[in-house]
Every structure is written in C-alpha cells, then in structure tokens.
Amino acid sequence: MTESFDKLVKIMSRLRGDGGCPWDREQTHESLKPYLIEEAYETLEAIDAHDDENFKEELGDVLLQVVFHAQMASEDARFTIDDVAENICRKLVRRHPHVFGDAKAGTAEEVLKNWERIKKSEKPDEPGRSALDGVPLSMPSLLRAWRVQGKARSAGFDFQNAVEAFGKVDEELGEALHCIENENREGFEEEMGDLLFSLVNVCRFMKVNPEEALNKSTNKFVGRFKYIEDKLAEQDKKPGETAPEVMNALWEEAKRRNE
Numbered sequence: 001m002t003e004s005f006d007k008l009v010k011i012m013s014r015l016r017g018d019g020g021c022p023w024d025r026e027q028t029h030e031s032l033k034p035y036l037i038e039e040a041y042e043t044l045e046a047i048d049a050h051d052d053e054n055f056k057e058e059l060g061d062v063l064l065q066v067v068f069h070a071q072m073a074s075e076d077a078r079f080t081i082d083d084v085a086e087n088i089c090r091k092l093v094r095r096h097p098h099v100f101g102d103a104k105a106g107t108a109e110e111v112l113k114n115w116e117r118i119k120k121s122e123k124p125d126e127p128g129r130s131a132l133d134g135v136p137l138s139m140p141s142l143l144r145a146w147r148v149q150g151k152a153r154s155a156g157f158d159f160q161n162a163v164e165a166f167g168k169v170d171e172e173l174g175e176a177l178h179c180i181e182n183e184n185r186e187g188f189e190e191e192m193g194d195l196l197f198s199l200v201n202v203c204r205f206m207k208v209n210p211e212e213a214l215n216k217s218t219n220k221f222v223g224r225f226k227y228i229e230d231k232l233a234e235q236d237k238k239p240g241e242t243a244p245e246v247m248n249a250l251w252e253e254a255k256r257r258n259e
Contacts (some may be wrong), residue, residue: 008063009081012071029069036065048215094118116154131155140212145200153204162205168198224254 015024042056070081097103159165170193179188203210
C-alpha cells in the first residue's frame with residue numbers, strides 16, 4: 001500500500017513538474033472543483049451498482065483528486081500529502097476517545113454526540129457562532145437539511161419521535177394546498193420548501209437518507225418509463241404519439257414486473 005501510494009504521489013509530482021503534462025500544470029484548486037464532485041458522484045453510482053471493479057476505479061479517481069490538490073499546495077509550501085494524512089489521523093484519534101482513550105460510548109448515537117461535542121471544543125467560541133455552523137452551503141439541498149437537523153438535535157432542539165415529526169408534514173401539506181387553491185405561487189414555493197424540510201425530518205427519524213430515497217424513486221421512474229418506450233418501439237411508436245391511456249396501461253404493466 002505504501003509503495004503504491006508513494007508511486008501515485010511521485011507520478012502527480014512529475015505531471016505537475018517541469019516537462020510534465022500541460023493540462024495538469026495549468027490546473028488550480030478552483031478549476032478542479034467540478035472534477036472532485038464528479039468523481040464523488042461516480043463513486044456513489046459504483047456503490048449502488050455493486051460493481052467492485054468500477055468501485056475500485058472510482059475510489060482511485062477520488063484519491064487522485066486528493067493527491068492532486070495536496071501536490072499543488074506543496075508547490076506553494078502550504079502543506080503536503082503527509083500533512084493531510086497526519087491531520088486526519090490525529091482527528092480520528094481525538095474524536096474517538098471511546099476507542100483510543102477512557103471515554104464510554106455504547107451506541108452510535110452516543111458516538112455522534114461525543115463527536116459533535118469534541119468538534120465544538122476544537123474551535124474557539126466566536127461571536128455569532130451557531131451550533132448549526134459547519135454544514136457546507138454547496139451540499140445537495142436534501143442532505144444539507146438532513147445535516148442541519150442532526151446538528152439541531154445535538155443541540156437539544158428536535159421532535160420527540162417520527163410520529164410527531166410527521167404531524168408537521170400534514171401541517172405543511174395543508175398550507176401548500178391552500179396556496180394552490182389560491183394560486184399563490186410565491187407562497188407555494190415557501191410552503192413546498194417547508195414541506196420538503198419536514199419530510200427530511202421524518203426520514204432522519206426513520207434513519208433513511210432522503211437523497212438516497214429520492215434517487216431510488218427517480219431511478220425507478222426512469223426504469224418504468226424506459227419500459228414504456230421499449231414496448232412502444234416494438235410497435236414503431238413513441239410516447240409523444242401515444243394516447244395517455246395506453247401509456248398508463250404500460251406503466252401499470254411495468255410496475256407489476258417489479259413487484
């Protein structure tokens with residue numbers, strides 16, 4: 001492992017050095033941002049596909065992004081890849097006192113509470129600092145809501161259980177319906193945001209990742225729609241040329257195939 005990792009670091013240094021790759025040499029932290037996000041999402045797809053070969057490849061691509069950024073930082077004498085590894089090692093030991101120290105944590109929830117407490121103690125109190133700080137604004141909206149709600153729970157602000165949280169869903173659904181009935185688009189946007197936030201809360205209580213849940217439903221929809229397209233193609237037809245009742249019948253057929 002060390003030999004392979006060292007080899008990767010040396011290759012990246014060579015690509016960025018004199019006589020290296022023109023494309024690699026002109027990259028910046030900012031220009032690489034889209035690639036880091038892209039590789040992370042491709043890794044998630046490989047996990048969902050249960051494809052170990054692709055998973056291994058995508059993890060390598062993510063690792064490359066880490067080494068790439070560290071190499072650029074080292075060129076400016078800011079930090080090295082060794083500093084990155086040492087920093088995360090210290091953090092893991094520090095935030096797992098129940099493993100590397102004498103603290104007790106018998107459940108995953110206790111571990112998370114300790115993690116947030118230790119994390120907070122690592123940063124000095126600053127005027128205006130919130131218990132909800134630390135969740136990136138650039139996160140996907142559902143995941144950001146999930147993380148913010150989790151931090152609020154750690155701060156002692158939360159519903160008692162999933163049933164109570166679901167009551168908020170009913171409330172927000174009624175308010176959204178009221179906006180529809182009154183053709184209040186601006187109000188509807190706000191109420192839909194509140195409704196989605198409330199649904200995320202219920203997901204959190206049920207230990208369901210809302211982003212994963214929505215992706216699975218979207219994939220299910222895509223699969224069923226492709227079934228409709230394939231069936232229509234057998235008749236030299238397309239969805240836009242087909243009566244709605246025919247498409248609905250094929251949709252129900254697609255649903256039955258997956259039951």
